[in-house]
Amino acid sequence: MPLPARRPSLPRPFPVLLLALLAAGCGSPEPHPVHVAGGDAQRGRELIERYGCVACHSIPGLASYGANVGPPLVSLSQRGYLAGVLPNTPEDMVRWLRDPPGVDPRTAMPNLGVSQDEALDIAAYLYSQHR
Amino acid sequence: MTLRLRTLVLGFVAMLLAGVVGGAVLVYMGFYDISAMRQHTKPVFHLLDFAMARAIDVRADAVPPGDLGEERRVRAGLAQFQRHCLQCHGAPGVAPEALAFGLTPAPANLLHAGRTWPPSEIQWVVANGVKMTGMPGWGWRLSEEEIWDLVAFVQAMPRLSPRAYAELAGSLPGTAQAAAPVPAPPQPAPDGPATRPGRVDAGRFATQQYLCATCHVIPGVVGANQHVGPPLGGIAGRAYIGGVLPNSPENMVRFLRDPQAVDPLSAMPALGLTEQDARDIAAFLFTLDKVEGK
Numbered sequence: 001m002p003l004p005a006r007r008p009s010l011p012r013p014f015p016v017l018l019l020a021l022l023a024a025g026c027g028s029p030e031p032h033p034v035h036v037a038g039g040d041a042q043r044g045r046e047l048i049e050r051y052g053c054v055a056c057h058s059i060p061g062l063a064s065y066g067a068n069v070g071p072p073l074v075s076l077s078q079r080g081y082l083a084g085v086l087p088n089t090p091e092d093m094v095r096w097l098r099d100p101p102g103v104d105p106r107t108a109m110p111n112l113g114v115s116q117d118e119a120l121d122i123a124a125y126l127y128s129q130h131r
Numbered sequence: 132m133t134l135r136l137r138t139l140v141l142g143f144v145a146m147l148l149a150g151v152v153g154g155a156v157l158v159y160m161g162f163y164d165i166s167a168m169r170q171h172t173k174p175v176f177h178l179l180d181f182a183m184a185r186a187i188d189v190r191a192d193a194v195p196p197g198d199l200g201e202e203r204r205v206r207a208g209l210a211q212f213q214r215h216c217l218q219c220h221g222a223p224g225v226a227p228e229a230l231a232f233g234l235t236p237a238p239a240n241l242l243h244a245g246r247t248w249p250p251s252e253i254q255w256v257v258a259n260g261v262k263m264t265g266m267p268g269w270g271w272r273l274s275e276e277e278i279w280d281l282v283a284f285v286q287a288m289p290r291l292s293p294r295a296y297a298e299l300a301g302s303l304p305g306t307a308q309a310a311a312p313v314p315a316p317p318q319p320a321p322d323g324p325a326t327r328p329g330r331v332d333a334g335r336f337a338t339q340q341y342l343c344a345t346c347h348v349i350p351g352v353v354g355a356n357q358h359v360g361p362p363l364g365g366i367a368g369r370a371y372i373g374g375v376l377p378n379s380p381e382n383m384v385r386f387l388r389d390p391q392a393v394d395p396l397s398a399m400p401a402l403g404l405t406e407q408d409a410r411d412i413a414a415f416l417f418t419l420d421k422v423e424g425k
Contacts, residue, residue: 032247058365058422065422069370071361072422080242080289080346080359083374085396087223087290088246106375106394 034077036090038117039124047118048125056109060129070109076126083107093126094119167235170339170353179236180354183261191255196276199250199283208284210303211277215269216241221342222300224293224391226400232340234265240345240359245285253282293398325406329380334415341402341412350419360399365422373397383413 045062048054054062056069079088085104086092097119100109114122157163170176198204212222219231219238231238244253257278260268269278291299335352338344344355348362369378375394376382385392387409390399404412 056370068365068368068422070374071369072365074362074423075348075358078243078246078358079361080240080246080357081223081292081398084360084398085292085394087292087295089290092292104375104394104396106396108371108374 032077034090034127036093036120036124036127039090039120039122041121041124041128044121044123044125047114047122051112051114051122053122059126060131073126074129074131077130083109090123090127093123097122167233168339170235170344173353176353183264187252187255190259191249191251193251193254193258195250195254195282196279199279199286201283204280204283205287206299206303207277208280208282208287209299211273211281212284213300213303215273216281219265221400223288223291223296224398224400225296226402227342229403232342232402235339236264237339237342237345237354238265240357241285242289242359243357245287245289250282250286253285254278257281292396294396325410327407329410329412329414331411331415331418334411334413337404337408337412338415341404341408343412346399348423350421350423362423363416364419367417367420368422373399380410380413380417383416384409387412 048059048062053059054064054067056067058065058067058072058074060074076088082088082093082096083100083104086096094116096103097114098116099111100107101111171179217225218228219234220241221227221231221238227238256266257273258268258270260266269281273281288296338349338352338355343349344352344357346357346359347355348358348364349355350364366372366378372378372382372386373390373394376386384406386399387402388404388406389401390397391401
């Protein structure tokens with residue numbers, strides 16, 4: 001009995017390769033998780049709203065994205081430096097959030113009186129946004 | 132073989148042949164621009180970038196000989212780094228030297244690799260180098276231990292502020308006698324007064340010559356996908372430059388030419404921009420009015 005004519009299918013590696021190339025085209029580095037010990041991202045989100053951070057910064061996941069006084073806080077987990085002056089580690093992020101002029105006297109970012117625990121929560125939220 | 136399959140195979144072979152002949156003609160005509168002053172086209176850049184990442188990924192399998200966080204190792208790595216790597220890759224607050232500015236692909240700022248690459252991959256690249264990038268393989272000149280020291284330092288570098296880096300570099304034995312622990316920024320080209328207002332196209336071109344793309348995401352610049360400093364989408368409308376200086380074209384030129392004069396703590400290095408280049412780059416930056424990343 002003759003076999004029914006079949007459409008020749010592409011060899012297996014082909015679609016994989018194609019997908020890989022497409023992924024390469026998108027080109028953005030994969031997110032790199034940064035863990036903030038003792039920080040709660042959900043609480044951080046609320047604190048960001050309470051302190052009015054979005055008045056100056058565009059922050060992913062929060063309303064009124066587009067504020068442009070300071071830099072956008074996108075892809076913070078990939079950022080090399082905080083405020084252009086500190087290495088980007090959770091400890092330095094907390095230090096910065098608590099007292100920016102104490103770190104860099106010339107900065108335009110004010111000291112908002114953020115507590116240690118609040119800073120941990122805010123840092124946790126900022127690092128949780130991968131874009 | 133059915134007729135349909137045969138047609139398909141023949142068609143495929145014909146297309147392949149046409150591709151090979153077409154490719155050969157393009158190569159012979161010198162079609163692809165190999166000037167290092169211009170970035171690859173976007174598809175070629177991403178293809179090469181991806182090919183490199185895959186090639187490293189499948190080959191890197193060395194296991195670190197111990198704790199790479201050890202201070203002794205980091206300091207030994209820094210000494211090697213200053214001797215062999217700093218010239219092209221720069222360091223926190225330190226610009227690469229002039230030769231690196233003309234390289235395409237631009238030598239990477241190593242913070243991203245230090246933060247996210249597995250040690251085996253950093254080790255592989257240091258030991259083997261990467262063809263056609265300017266990255267030499269050090270496997271013949273440095274011992275295995277010395278290469279792991281370098282890996283240790285590259286992994287430690289993202290935790291150093293510019294000041295901490297300078298202090299660590301200054302504390303190395305022998306640096307008191309050395310010319311300077313931190314090399315002076317590249318000397319600007321002979322700087323006549325700027326002769327014309329900034330030009331957007333000249334500014335975009337200049338971002339390639341000053342390695343801006345190795346640290347910033349810049350809309351419209353191929354390969355500018357690094358988050359070492361802040362992304363520059365929306366910089367036109369941003370209130371402050373570098374978080375310290377009210378944004379205006381004059382202040383932008385000032386910051387670009389000498390960031391440390393504006394903020395001594397800034398990790399942005401002085402890159403030796405001429406007045407004209409700074410004006411051109413500022414003109415280009417002021418076209419970037421969209422805050423991206425939402």
